[in-house]
Amino acid sequence: MTPTLLEIDQLSEGYIILITGLLIVFGALLLLSIFFKYGVPILLYVYKIITKGRDRKIKDISVAADEKFTGEIAAAIATAIHLYLHEKHDTENAILTIKQARKLYSPWSSKIYGTQNRL
Amino acid sequence: MKKILIIFGVLSLLIFIRPALGLNSVQTNNESITIEQTDEESSARFIDEAIGGIKQFYFYTGFANATSGHLLMIVIGIVFIYLGIKFDYEPLLLIPIGAGVIIGNIPFVAGYQTGIYETGSVLNYLYFGVVKGIYPPLIFLGIGAMTDFSSLIANPKLMLLGAAAQIGVFATFIGALYLGFNLPEAGAIGIIGGADGPTAIFLSSKLANGVNVLADGTVVKNLIGPIAIAAYSYMALVPVIQPPLMRLLISKEDRKIRMKPPRAVSQKEKMLFPIIALILTTFISPSALPLLGMLFFGNLLKESGRTERLAETARTKLIDIVTILLGVTVGASTQADIFITKDSMLIFGLGAISFVIATMGGLLFARFMNLFLKGDDRINPLIGAAGVSAVPDSARVVHAEALKSDPHNYLLMHAMAPNVAGVIGSAIAAGIILSFLG
Structure with a gap:
């Protein structure tokens, strides 16, 4: 008798948690998204008004010219810069030969200790 | 894969041989070994003690304490590691966890602060x-x-x-x-x-x-x-x-x-x-x-x-x-x-x-x-x-x-x-x- 009663009690409490829990999760994220949709622009606008005196120069840049500047273009530029900055090859002689090439060994020019070879 | 099979073959053989050697009763043997120190012939006693020592050692090994559950979990651990390496499924998680599963399922004699659930063991502190x-x-x-x-x-x-x-x-x-x-x-x-x-x-x-x-x-x-x-x-x-x-x-x-x-x-x-x-x-x-x-x-x-x-x-x-x-x-x-x-x-x-x-x-x-x-x-x-x-x-x-x-x-x-x-x-x-x- 008691176990079944207990079980029913648990289940009903479970459903209460289910409903309220889902509502709260939705509510919280909804609140967050609404705040970011409307609240943050207002905050930024207020900030802009407060600090208006200092931002004069930015005003001179016309926004119309930047309309086509999407995140994709920014990503492309960023990728290009990244690739450029991270490909610091040493330029090496591209001629391949099977002949014994005469080299003077010096640790300063050693391939083992080169910047590209991280041990 | 072959190597894994061989290793497991050897492991399971060792465990199945155990009853055949008559090494199954852990508690009874422990006591009889240490007491027999009377004036017998020294060489026989030495051999007896050596065998007793080896037996006692055996009872502390994983082979004596292994159960099918341990072996199953070790296999699961290896599968985790395999999945992580072979298929690249979250290797940063699966490989530590897989290794952990193996570590946690090495059979041992309880009471020496070894296992993760024993108070005072190192693993317990980390846990x-x-x-x-x-x-x-x-x-x-x-x-x-x-x-x-x-x-x-x-x-x-x-x-x-x-x-x-x-x-x-x-x-x-x-x-x-x-x-x-x-x-x-x-x-x-x-x-x-x-x-x-x-x-x-x-x-x-x-x-x-x-x-x-x-x-x-x-x-x-x-x-x-x-x-x-x-x-x-x-x-x-x-x-x-x-x-x-x-x-x-x-x-x-x-x-x-x-x-x-x-x-x-x-x-x-x-x-x-x-x-x-x-x-x-x-x-x-x-x-x-x-x-x-x-x-x-x-x-x-x-x-x-x-x-x-x-x-x-x-x-x-x-x-x-x-x-x-x-x-x-x-x-x-x-x-x-x-x-x-x-x-x-x-x-x-x-x-x-x-x-x-x-x-x-x-x-x-x-x-x-x-x-x-x-x-x-x-x-x-x-x-x-x-x-x-x-x-x-x-x-x-x-x-x-x-x-x-x-x-x-x-x-x-x-x-x-x-x-x-x-x-x-x-x-x-x-x-x-x-x-x-x-």
Whole structure:
């Protein structure tokens, strides 16, 4: 008798948690998204008004010219810069030969200790 | 594979030979060995003692104490490692956990502070961080310092997808109740549906830790091991679980929807996000404070632009250290005699269902949202599946799936938004469950 009663009690409490829990999760994220949709622009606008005196120069840049500047273009530029900055090859002689090439060994020019070879 | 078979052949041979050698009764032999020190012939005594010593040594070895459960778990550990290496399913988690499973299932004689559940053992001290929920917030700190919330800031409505996927948490919770778990245990099991390992460990360490006593006097079971293993293994299996559901629920045309690129987000907005989100979410769900507080703190370190050193440490060294400790101790907590139970099997079943429900919740809610959106604003319903957390795997799965129906539709950035919202959502859900049942 008691176990079944207990079980029913648990289940009903479970459903209460289910409903309220889902509502709260939705509510919280909804609140967050609404705040970011409307609240943050207002905050930024207020900030802009407060600090208006200092931002004069930015005003001179016309926004119309930047309309086509999407995140994709920014990503492309960023990728290009990244690739450029991270490909610091040493330029090496591209001629391949099977002949014994005469080299003077010096640790300063050693391939083992080169910047590209991280041990 | 061959080598594994050979090793296991040898192991099992050793164990099966044991009865044939008559070495099975552990306790009786121990006593008879030490007492026989009277004036017998010295050479015979020496041999006797040597054999006795060897026998005693044998009883302390893994071969004498192994049970089928240990061997099964060791095999599972090896499978985890294999999956991690071969298929690249979350190797950073599966390999530490797999190694941990092996470590935790080496058979030993209890009472010498060896095992993870023995007070005073080294493993027990490391496991402390799991039992007390110390590791998860530290992991969240690192995740915060890694995560770029800009796609979420650019398109805040995608946050709802992260909430929709939390239906998996609560559905599993009800399912666990129906299967006869009590409320705190069911709550801890439910969070598997949040698809977030740290959150799952955090909640189960608070609710199903084997210490708390319920109102009717029963002690809750210790389910941290099974829940953590279930959560992490299904997270690793996201690339297997999600695509069929996506194909089932989303029509071909919908899969081809292209979303407009997210707008550029200013640095000010990025800085405001962690502060505002921290205050809002923790005011709503204070119990999730350790998780959400650290998550947004980590993000603030990243976005403030002044604390790059701290952010760098949080997202590399710190999170690596904690992941190592967490993975190996969670793995080791699967000691066979505690882990192989009916409950663990049920938890694994429920975990699979919860992932399915969470994915479906996200996908269907995305379709539902599309009813209200027009033209350019429409979202590709596939990104709903990223609402289950599992960062960043589920976003990658969405991206790959969208590429299959349209090779030029890159959804990764869009999918990251519900993905990180899912992390926030499941932490809030954990907080709610904790405040109800803790």
